[in-house]
Amino acid sequence: MKEKRFDYYTAISILPLLILILVFFLPLYQNLRMAFIEEGSFTIERVEECFQSAYNRQILLFTLKQAALSSLFSILFALPGAYLFSNYRFTLRKLILSISNLCFFLPSILVVLGFVIFYGNSGVLNTLLMKMMKTSEPPLKILYSFKAIILAHVFLNFPIALSLITDTWSHLSQNQENASLSMGASGLGTFIRVTLPRILPVILSAALLIFLFCFTSFSIILVLGGGPQFTTIEVEIYRLNNIVLDQEKAAALSVYSFTMNLICLTIYLLFSSLFKNKEKNRISRLRRPTSRLTYLAISLYILLMLIFFFSPLVSIVWRSFYSTSQRYGTGYTTRAYRELFGLESSIALANTLDAIMNSIQIAILSACVSTIISLCLALWISKRRKGGIFELLSMLPMAISSVTLGLGYSILRANISEDSILSGPVLVILAHTVIILPFCLRTLLPVLRSQNENKLNAAYTMGYGVMKASFDIEIPTIKSSIIRAFIFAFALSMGEVNATLTLARGKVSTLPLQIYRLINSYNYQSACAVGTILITITFIVFLLCEYLFREGER
């Protein structure tokens, strides 16, 4: 049976592996070939030259610095919350934790837009402060600075840290702390010597993941940084490829990005597998807060979180109904929506309906392809005793930033005719598939690994064939996780802007691209109207995913 099983699971993984090679390794190869091959022979000159340039070294240092600081501040902001959420039971606890998962779905372009609308010089916060302080000068000048980059990264990533740390911390047994306290240790001493060593791996793991995300962050830096002094490797690769049109330099620079990401990803995966939480605590450590100070701390943290997290998003919705235009006058209006749905003519929003349809089509197709590929790969990897190396290989797309991937596809496109079917939306769909594949795999693989193998063995004893048992028992058992992987993939594709921006070149229009273009033309009300549609879709998808997660837990 073992032999047959190997045949079936290997067979279903061959096509997905071939597709993965085609859509991921081929562009990556093109990238590396451009960086290392000159006139048919190998050279490290371009990569070396790239590193010797003081400008590039400065970019690399800045990229590391902003990623490290973003990661540090995200953890620092998340830690007090993780303590409160892991140790106390209070109203709204579950709801707030669910909402913090929203960050996994939130497109970065919405964060950019929210920040511009809320923290901008004429943004909501400054307008309020100017009215309160009766001044005409905006008191907070956050945008287009280093602060803005860090703030936006913390906004987008601290919920990851909060969610990961709380998940581990709340499952730790309280008994170790109680034992320490009963031996005379103080609360702080117990935290440092007993609690911290147990949560340190997850803190470091979350920090690494956030570092990886911030290292490859693109649209936030591109819009909120606003200057050459705040350029990161990703932005520079995009500039070299799309503006300077020097693909060779872009490819050489992408080698550094790829190497750094690969190192981070390997450490992250090693960390996650080495320090898997072995404590299986069945007794909840959650208790009702008894002191007023604890109540105050919880209320304050939730308030801060809601203000920090929701204000920019709510501002987008509000601003979509509020005009500051000199031409149309100031005040509340539904003009942006009328233009958007073609009830009034508009140049800015002419293609928005097309963009919505494009986004949905691209997202459905890439989510379908990536879910099927990841399901086949997950089934295969979960049956292998030493599946780690294959898991790492399948996760490799996470190590390559979407801008670098976009660059690979651009190089590949040079060999494809402009009229080819492969040019345009197909290329975007393939790029999206690669980008979202690791996330689908991360959703499915742990679920498959936790399945009871004896279910299948029982089916075999009843005469089921390996394939039939897999289709009738194994796959239906994880149905809700498959749907969740699909929805998650759909949301990620809907919000993808980095690779799309690199590849679109005016041929493809999607919702995030539309927002990016409208922000660049300072048409904020229209950008917010498109943003509101994206927020609505994101919320629906998020709620569906949360519902399926709860169903799966039952």
Added chain:
Amino acid sequence: MSEVRLENVIVEYPDFKLDVSFCAKEGEFVSVIGPSGSGKSTILSLIAGLIPVQKGNIILGERDITKEKIQKRHVGIVFQDYALFENMNVARNILYALKFHKMSRKERKETLSLLLSLVDLEGFEKRKIATLSGGQCQRVALARALATSPEVLLLDEPLSALDASLRRHLKNEIRRIHDHAGGMTTIYVTHDIEEAMSISDRIVIIKDGKVEMNAKPEEIYHNPATLFTATFSGDGTALPASLFSDNSNFDTIFFRPEAVRLNEGQFHGDFEMHLCLDYCSVLSAEYLGSKYLVRLDFRGHEIKAETFERPSSKYVSVYIRKPMIIFFKDGKRVD
């Protein structure tokens, strides 16, 4: 070591109320036993200061520790999951307890080796916690709890995660360690009545947050105060009194298996001294090594009896020794 007294201690939750008073005398080994959810572990948490007392007092020796911080209570506790610090080795786990007591390095070392020899773990100083077996973890947890020379030792189902043979061995070890540690006052929470019966000086039976009975093991077994204590403290048969009598002073009779004699032929005993039930059908005979535990059916009621031979007939007569029958009315014992 000190006496521990719980005086009208009340803790109330939306679906549960604990209201207990009992005392563990100096040097006594007291087991607290009861069904799941009866509140036995809550009692330990209250003594240790892990949950606050809402009403009543807890007295340890001469001190009222009701509102005392956990660090100042001087209690040692061993948890069901041992709660060992996995980031520290065996020695560091035990030394952690001594960190907060003024001791020279030499004294600490001596205490460590004394404790390790007490729990039979000499040479295990450098061992990582992850490499220890369940029994060894339990011993380390015990040594760690004893390290601070607490006034009372609290054991919260420390054997429940171990297999049956190890449990049998370690329960005697726990009693030995208790006696060697100068007869430290110990409160031992368990759900295993046999475990409690075999090692305790006294047993406190808890049901629905209230003390059902607080007495020596022999007293609990032979003279249970309530029907619940009778059925919880060992095998026995409870039958409705209406089967035998119209007397309204009691509604249930209870007897242990050893009070029952089975007869397949003629009965040679004293009829006056026995309650006779004819025509009981044999349901099963469980071989226990030196005897059989026989289950019988009498008019739809199950009777448990102990015999030295397996019954050979399907139907037997049952003779119950009258002095060993206990009478209950509304769950309470009547004489």
